[in-house]
Amino acid sequence: MIAGGQPVHEVEYDLKGVATALGYPLAQVGATPTGLTLGLEPGAAASFESVDGPLRLDQSAVVADVRRGLVRRTLSVDEAFARLGNLRSLPHHYPRWVQDISWPAIAIGIAMLLQPGWPNILAAAIGGVVVMLLVKLAGRVRLAATLLPTIAAFVVGTGVFAAAQAGWLDGPLRTLLAPLAVLLPGALVVTGMSELAAGAMVAGSARLTFGTVQLLLFSLGVLSATTVLGVAPELLANVRVNQLGTWGPPVGLAVICVGVCLNEGASMRLLPAIALVVAAAFGAQLAGQAVSGAVLGGFLGAIAGSLGASLVAYLRPQLPRLVVFLPAFWVLVPGSLGLLSVTSVGIDPQQGVRTVVDVGAVICALALGLLFGSAMAQAAAGQLARVRTPR
Template identity: 35%
Template structure:
């Protein structure tokens, strides 16, 4: 059952083509499991209005923690409420809060919860979005849905702590290769990545309200080592050696999601996420500038990679190595790993083609445009992860955070012209990626409607 959104929709023009009803596309097409293939759970007693409201709050809070676009959260909760007998629910979703009201019900209810304070693993994101998709179609009721979400939050990672740490080091090595690092850069990325993940683990118990200090100190320590190594005459390309070990702090997905929110007219949520992402970039840049000043090298020396360690195959190998490391670090389900790698390879290939044909500023658009239909088709497979699970590592790979970090670092390092150019390039990249996703959703809707990849059986 499909319930149209009550908010007016807009038409986005991307590359000369119109994408109508962008809000509904983002919300509906990010669904992980189609209704005709969703597993049906045991029948539940009809839920009361209070039980439905409590479940919607729990589900919405979990989806916000999973960094889902706000329009997807609102649409999912409206569908869930309608499926459980509350057709007139108003939802206000923000990155740090969720408000739900039933203004036209027999008994008016208005409730709110805080959100966005948890960082979910990929397997938890997978579980939450599965519950959302089943609940919006009425296949799972509030009682069972609440039980599944609670079980997902209480579950342990499929990987041990040392495996996750090794995954972080592996993803840093892969990103250094993707960024064109030399063998020295790759080795530095591995060593410093291990130091960063160790420091993060050491401070995790008390880092909640002080995470900004952890980000700042990590960037300062990494930059001090890298700039010191560059002064000794080692073959160090500063961008791969600096950015790759700090990958856990790069806000690429946050910045891109903020632009998606802005593109779908969620102004407050988009602005809040954008401000949070920019703040993280500023903290990283301050740490890098501090390390550069300590060593005596201008921070404007941060530049793209030099000689690729393994030639042109090195970047492709880096994508695979990065993907394997990210899935371990962020605890993706094992059966989802091959599909995530497929989306990563498609995104990187699209980025390369876009860069060759249209320039580096538009390369992210082509990469996102290529990966989005693939992620939607993958989500239809029985073993495929929800589209958001495939998107997140791909957003991290498209590296708007890295580009922005270079720009902010250059500005703080008194190279204003170079810095402003890099910041504008980063902003253009984020917009391009977001519009690529929206355009890909339009292409994905056509593909799903026509099922062009499935041959009809005859006879």
């Protein structure tokens, strides 16, 4: 669950539920972003297990299924260990070439939301391919993995800004964000904020610190690209073009959902539920932005996404909440941060402080929206359970 990106306070809550179902109601659980400490009884010996690396959505779905089986006592402990032991070796649902196509597909979908112009979409697709190649390089070269945000931002930024200088496209900042969105630590930072709000101070502080460093590396790459090319100030403006009309956003959302499923190995049977939650979150975000700007948009979008995913998981338990919600989260974060042009941090010193404050406000709004949505979902689930329970 930790490797799947779940906040640590939710991990601890879920594991205590599993421990209670297995006959250990006094089990003590301590989760961090990098590992888990578990003791079955107060004062008893505890064990620690580190996190090996992130999980794909299909692997997270297996974890959720195992947890549900243990809580409902439809799965034995031995069967659970067997399924979890083979988790890392599970083959990807789709062949390698399909996974490769998913990178530019996600970039195209995000571009259709942030900068819906044909030249911009083409540039985003090319940038998605570049990012894919750099991610593969980072998997083989340790130094490249450490500097991946800076290298990717510099390479993609150089290409996009050069195209803008040649007059091939407008609004390079928004165009730049589309292929790099998968590398931005927005989800990590928002998760850290939600952990802090829930009282998980160690995990929340660690995620925020790591996410801030990643953002600085990203900004360094963009700044280096603008310096090397001598980009004029007018090209750094937050300009949005729209050559697609009203059909661009819904098609973009669909492309993102399909791309995420292909990239993360999620079964296509999850696609309708994922698309429903993504559409609800994005619609609420747009409504909030129209009324009062990006902060309210992020807050309402996070509530809609978290509440929608929880209700879907309650009504159809075979659809894991985290797997259904994460794609909506990835749409919300680039959309909110793109509106505020997070890439202007470090580029325009005069606007840098204001941009940091604005981005911080959006991140807080997203984190609070997650908490509100989860609380509303728990209340709704309780009401539904009472209605379904015969008297």
